[in-house]
Amino acid sequence: MGDERAADCWAEGDAIALVGPGVSTRVTRLHRGPQKVGGDSVLDLTDQIGRPVGGVVTWLGATYRAVRPSVSDLLSQVRRGAQIVTAKDAAQLVLLAGVGPGGSVAEAGSGSGALTIVLATAVGPAGHVVSCDRRPEFLENARSNVARSGWGDRVEFVERDVAKDGWGRTGFTSVVLDLAEPWEVLAASRGALVTGGYVATYTPTYNQLERTVRRLRELGFAEVRATELIERGIHVGDGGTRPEFEMLGHTGFLAAGRKVD
Ligand SMILES: C[S@@+](CC[C@H](N)C(=O)[O-])C[C@H]1O[C@@H](n2cnc3c(N)ncnc32)[C@H](O)[C@@H]1O
Known part of the structure; x- marks a missing residue:
């Protein structure tokens, strides 16, 4: 039996957690255009809008998955x-x-x-x-x-x-x-x-x-x-x-x- 649930996709304004092995988790909001995350480093997540949750984001040489934040996040x-x-x-x-x-x-x-x-x-x-x-x-x-x-x-x-x-x-x-x-x-x-x-x-x-x-x-x-x-x-x-x-x-x-x- 296939998975008939609708895909969970990102919308503008969602809270988003970037999680990867060996790197600190970053939590931010999904906005259009470049934004400062963790001090002065700039990240542009615009292309995530409308995409399924769980996609890959590469930033500052590290690879993250973009996921919904946990309560700890x-x-x-x-x-x-x-x-x-x-x-x-x-x-x-x-x-x-x-x-x-x-x-x-x-x-x-x-x-x-x-x-x-x-x-x-x-x-x-x-x-x-x-x-x-x-x-x-x-x-x-x-x-x-x-x-x-x-x-x-x-x-x-x-x-x-x-x-x-x-x-x-x-x-x-x-x-x-x-x-x-x-x-x-x-x-x-x-x-x-x-x-x-x-x-x-x-x-x-x-x-x-x-x-x-x-x-x-x-x-x-x-x-x-x-x-x-x-x-x-x-x-x-x-x-x-x-x-x-x-x-x-x-x-x-x-x-x-x-x-x-
Ligand atoms: C330590 S803080 C609570 C922190 C909160 N649990 C958190 O995790 O963010 C204590 C709060 O209790 C409030 N407070 C103290 N006595 C109160 C009272 N009698 N009625 C309502 N609030 C009170 C203070 O104004 C303060 O904001």
């Missing part, structure tokens, strides 16, 4: 205002908060929108993310980063101090908090979640983690847990395979709980 493109969540922690937050296809997710703060992109990817086209931040300049940057990722239609940005004003609606399957005082938002989050829904938090210090976990317990959340992910790269070399000498020693702590009535 999209994160590498985020313009930073607020400090962003790391990829390893974002992936774990998705699991801890039970975020999946069709989910209805409340997030605060939006920050730079990096975690929002991961959440919007996880909920898929049938899902929805409401992302709140109390600072309009961060909200604007997050909105523009999420729009460039292509998931703008899955995310609603709201200017709101969720510690003071709560979420303003209910029925969320997940609440994800990356802000300084998550314990101030847990009672409102409990009220906004469906029974069986999860809240997950991300904080940089033990003090914040402890206050968060104590509050989760006080509020009667089930399955309360606190974790930290430590990622160590492995150098695979001809002379031997060993851990990398350098690593990121600390990013943030994760906590989670599940609403039961």
Whole structure:
């Protein structure tokens, strides 16, 4: 039986990732005419428009395949205002908060929108993310980063101090908090979640983690847990395979709980 799917072809304005063995991946937009990519080097991708995704591009002596960007590629493109969540922690937050296809997710703060992109990817086209931040300049940057990722239609940005004003609606399957005082938002989050829904938090210090976990317990959340992910790269070399000498020693702590009535 033949493959009857329509060919996936490039359109002007698409995000495009150039991937090849032994070279760094480049992510850019598909525009007509020459454009600067990676510093001052100029690349012209005009002839890709209308062609099937996956074609060969040669540039600066290297050969790439032009493919649709992965979520990691999209994160590498985020313009930073607020400090962003790391990829390893974002992936774990998705699991801890039970975020999946069709989910209805409340997030605060939006920050730079990096975690929002991961959440919007996880909920898929049938899902929805409401992302709140109390600072309009961060909200604007997050909105523009999420729009460039292509998931703008899955995310609603709201200017709101969720510690003071709560979420303003209910029925969320997940609440994800990356802000300084998550314990101030847990009672409102409990009220906004469906029974069986999860809240997950991300904080940089033990003090914040402890206050968060104590509050989760006080509020009667089930399955309360606190974790930290430590990622160590492995150098695979001809002379031997060993851990990398350098690593990121600390990013943030994760906590989670599940609403039961
Ligand atoms: C560390 S940043 C979030 C980064 C984001 N997760 C990302 O990956 O890009 C924290 C954000 O929380 C926002 N924030 C702090 N307290 C808040 C509150 N009570 N209500 C809404 N936003 C809040 C800040 O303005 C800031 O933008």
